[in-house]
Amino acid sequence: MRGLLLVAALAVAPPAATAQTVREFSITRQHQGEPALAVQVDFAAGSLALAPAPAGTLFGFRLTYDDTRFAPLADFGRGGTLRLGTTTLGQGGVRVASSRSELQAATIALSTRADLDLDLRLDAVEATLDLGGLRLARLALGATASRAALRFAEPNPIRCTDASLDAGAGELVVSGLGNARCERLAVRGGAGRVTLDFSGRWSGRMAVTAGMKMGELVLRLPRRAGVRLATDTFLARFAPAGLTSSDDGRTWTTPEYAGAASPLEVRIESAIGGVRVEWID
């Protein structure tokens, strides 16, 4: 009888619920004349927003995170290095469909007075990166399975030597690239879609290399810009309307290219996938 009662009690009693906790972490530092800042962002899952910081702030970082899987990462070195993001605890990892990932959110603010070397490493992240007005000296974005939107709403006050964007298997939309003022831009796409919008204020030559594997590349070009497209495509569709080819279809130019003061040179290497050109008025 006792055994039966025990079994009944065990069957009826609800087990303990497993809760999860969400915490907020923040770090800020006042600008104290630092001329440059090398920023590395490692973010595994969730949403990320990056924008210019208010005057007087070197950087700010606010993170809402699941403390059962992640720990905040915020290391500022006196030499002007900064690491922000999350580190994975024992049971971490990327679970895109997890509702816990949706809770995780980070906001980063960076100074508009220090030259920035920005290195972003994103796994499964919904990222909105507003880089307009930042003094961007170098940019590297490595995304695994993220959806990232980069915006250069305002011109970069300094010349950016190199920008490298790796879209991985995710989607990448870059707008206002004319404001980026980058000398070289390397874009690598995997299986997702990459959109490069070259609107903005052109003030120098830009050489773009876009290597796509299986995804689609969309080039949004200003209609009156001097553009030269060189293609090295394998089984990729390429039908550029508004461009004329001077050779066997491997090089395409706009009529304005010959006399352009700030020409845009794009080299496309695409294996399987499509390349589409859209014009911006």
Added chain:
Amino acid sequence: MRASSAVLGRLLGAMLLLAAPAPVAAEVTPATVLRDVWELLQQVGGDSVRADAPRPRPRAIEGGSGARSIDLADIAHPVSLEQRIRAAVDRPDADLRIAIPNGQARLGDFSIGSDQTVAGHVLVVRGDVTVAGRLEGNLVAWQGDVLVQPGAVITGDVLALGGEVRTLGGEISGTARTLSAPLATGPVQAPVSTSTRILRSLAGVTGVFLMLFLVGAGLVLFARGPLETVSDTVRHSFARAFVVGLLGQVLLLPTFGMLVVGLVLSVAGILLLPFVVVVFALLLLAGVVGGALAMAHAMGETLTRRQMARGAAISPNGFRYLGMGLGSVALLWLAWAAFGWVPAAGPLMQGAAIIVSWLLASIGFGAALLSRGGLREHFAGRVVPPEMLTDEYLWATPRFGVPAVRRPDRDPTPRSGTPRLPDRDR
């Protein structure tokens, strides 16, 4: 007053948050808005409790013997520091003993006047810190806010554990960090009673086996021949099918890898790669599922034969075979579903069910490989033509019956004098 202003501030913040345009990527639904508002109200309520809690009378925390030592020279890792401080302050206020190397610990609100200079690190427990003067060191507040007044200077870092850092014009030479207390409980898995769990498991097992039966019924209807061939291969080449099934599992990945590498190395093969991957996956699925169903068919056929041998009046057919075979395997899983919650026994039952299912699936997979998906009868043990192997024939007549011969002519002696042989012997 402080509590009410904090609540008001949070409510204003909530209104601003609700009024602010949502990010383009964010998916806002009425459910998410309700959830956010509810969580916010919970936060407001929770913080009000902290704000209304009685504040300890400000005093210095003594060090001395038995005191826990907390080094505040490096406060860049708030999570680990929080654990050390929690261990030190998790006792009545009167019993607090904390030693801060090159610094001091305080209980309750603490302030540094505009004409004051404090040298060394400061830990403030359960109190707000107001800095108007100069602090030469790091500052940590436990369950309290830090307010840096205009003109104040803090030469080190500031950390608020369970509070906020508000800078009103002062200077912090280092960094200012905050780490909140656990803010909100995210989506909690609803507590499930054991009876509910049992019902869910039973429903899950029933659903899976029902689905398998439906797939098997489709095979019986539309692919009876291959299904019976694989089933016969299981029955007549049992050990061989098991060995082949094991080898097949071992060689699966290498075969796939070689296939992919071969296609990649050949230029034209790259085009076929996506299709080959899909076809490989489909074939594998068909082999495993079809093999398992054929295995169930074979089990059911054997059981049916035994029942009929005992004189049971049942009609043998493919559906019955399939149902009986799947039902036999399902019994194991149903037992796990019913008693899986029992400590120790539950995992054992689950393990047994998994192992038995894997063994049966391996044998079925091996039989499917041996019979080339039911197209090759070499291992099916058939010694009579397939058209004679219908179930009705098998149970209506002896399996190895003597074929009838043509009735001999009335006059066996031909006119020529030579005895005439039956047609079969010509």
